[in-house]
Amino acid sequence: MRSPSSTATEAPVTIDPPPGLTRFNTSSDQDALAALGEVCASTAWGSELLARRPYATTDALLAAGDAVTAALTDDDLAEAMAGHPPIGRPKPGDPTSTREQRGMAGASEELKAEMLALNLAYQETFGQVFLICATGASAWQLRDALRTRLRNTPEEERVIVRTELGRINRIRLGRLVAEGE
Numbered sequence: 001m002r003s004p005s006s007t008a009t010e011a012p013v014t015i016d017p018p019p020g021l022t023r024f025n026t027s028s029d030q031d032a033l034a035a036l037g038e039v040c041a042s043t044a045w046g047s048e049l050l051a052r053r054p055y056a057t058t059d060a061l062l063a064a065g066d067a068v069t070a071a072l073t074d075d076d077l078a079e080a081m082a083g084h085p086p087i088g089r090p091k092p093g094d095p096t097s098t099r100e101q102r103g104m105a106g107a108s109e110e111l112k113a114e115m116l117a118l119n120l121a122y123q124e125t126f127g128q129v130f131l132i133c134a135t136g137a138s139a140w141q142l143r144d145a146l147r148t149r150l151r152n153t154p155e156e157e158r159v160i161v162r163t164e165l166g167r168i169n170r171i172r173l174g175r176l177v178a179e180g181e
Helices: 019-026 029-039 043-051 058-070 074-082 095-100 109-126 139-149 154-178
Strands: none
Touching (some): 019 154, 029 154
């Protein structure tokens, strides 16, 4: 009976990275940085992920993205958030924000008006755009989250915003390396 452990004569098992990850790993610094800028508007975030290339697996890239997001300074976080449009108002011609905010597409005019007022109240309270991972969320869920988060302290919101940015970055990084597969 053969032992399940490998011997020195057996070839190691290797798994090639997916084509999208290989393309990302081998693209020029300029192209990779531009792609990372589409994921997250923080130049520090993109530069740090670029410096860590190549990535052996998509999970390694996602883990690096998480670590870099967690280490962003307040200024870096503000720069990242500046790349996100308010909920309910995706950037015109931007398929990413349109796709991510799909839950708002069928909202009534009344709900859209309420979201506009809530977004303005949030910006007035916290001095920044309301950031949430909107992918898969309905307009009602987004509205309820915004109402709830308006009651947070600035310190609580900073923690939540960083978490939400990490969720958004993970989804976008996953899409980046999945494209063309």
